[in-house]
Amino acid sequence: DVKLVESGGGLVQPGRSLRLSCVASGFTFDDYAMYWVRQAPGKGLEWVSGINWNGGSIVFADSVQGRFTISRDNAKNSLYLQMNSLRTEDTALYYCAKGRGYNFDYIDYWGQGTLVTVSS
Amino acid sequence: QSALTQPASVSGSPGQSITISCTGSNSDVDFYNYVSWYQQHPGKAPQLIIYEVNNRPSGVPNRFSGSKSDNTASLTISGLQAEDEAAYYCCSYTTYNTLHVVFGGGTKVTVL
Numbered sequence: 001d002v003k004l005v006e007s008g009g010g011l012v013q014p015g016r017s018l019r020l021s022c023v024a025s026g027f028t029f030d031d032y033a034m035y036w037v038r039q040a041p042g043k044g045l046e047w048v049s050g051i052n053w054n055g056g057s058i059v060f061a062d063s064v065q066g067r068f069t070i071s072r073d074n075a076k077n078s079l080y081l082q083m084n085s086l087r088t089e090d091t092a093l094y095y096c097a098k099g100r101g102y103n104f105d106y107i108d109y110w111g112q113g114t115l116v117t118v119s120s
Numbered sequence: 121q122s123a124l125t126q127p128a129s130v131s132g133s134p135g136q137s138i139t140i141s142c143t144g145s146n147s148d149v150d151f152y153n154y155v156s157w158y159q160q161h162p163g164k165a166p167q168l169i170i171y172e173v174n175n176r177p178s179g180v181p182n183r184f185s186g187s188k189s190d191n192t193a194s195l196t197i198s199g200l201q202a203e204d205e206a207a208y209y210c211c212s213y214t215t216y217n218t219l220h221v222v223f224g225g226g227t228k229v230t231v232l
Contacts, residue, residue, distance in 0.1 A: 044226040
């Protein structure tokens with residue numbers, strides 16, 4: 001079974017940094033694009049970033065462009081999100097998600113999420 | 121990039137059919153066939169129920185169906201059941217600037 005386990009969330013002050021991790025299992029990790037999607041408390045889903053199978057193509061939402069970076073380590077079946085210059089509006093549950101194919105198409109599996117709270 | 125437009129809420133009685141619309145533009149829904157739909161129960165992660173406009177993953181009941189016309193995608197739930205009460209989100213690619221992914225604002229389905 002596909003399993004995605006996020007970690008690294010927590011309480012952080014505005015302007016600080018945080019790194020999220022996602023460990024994948026149950027599928028051949030380097031065959032698929034991966035994504036980060038977030039959900040603010042009581043709100044809808046917001047796509048954050050995506051990375052294709054080998055890291056050669058990376059995209060970001062305008063709201064995080066220049067502050068967040070995404071990366072993957074296919075040898076460790078792991079996806080990362082480095083979040084810098086955090087703002088209160090970045091407070092959300094961050095989901096790691098698996099794509100359907102090598103490059104960007106659609107999300108077919110989601111993790112359970114890790115909560116990031118940005119507050120002074 | 122703007123979110124896709126969904127009604128905030130839709131309700132129906134058990135056994136009825138309901139349809140949720142998802143309106144985008146010629147940069148997203150109208151342009152791509154990568155329209156997907158997700159179901160999210162409270163406190164749970166989203167689950168894929170429709171992909172590429174009108175395809176169901178294995179295990180998703182056939183009472184869920186999808187369609188698209190021009191810049192509007194739709195999700196229909198036929199024979200509504202109590203367990204269908206959840207939030208539903210549409211999703212598409214967009215060529216707004218560079219390649220992006222955009223979600224709808226979500227629709228809360230209530231089974232009366």
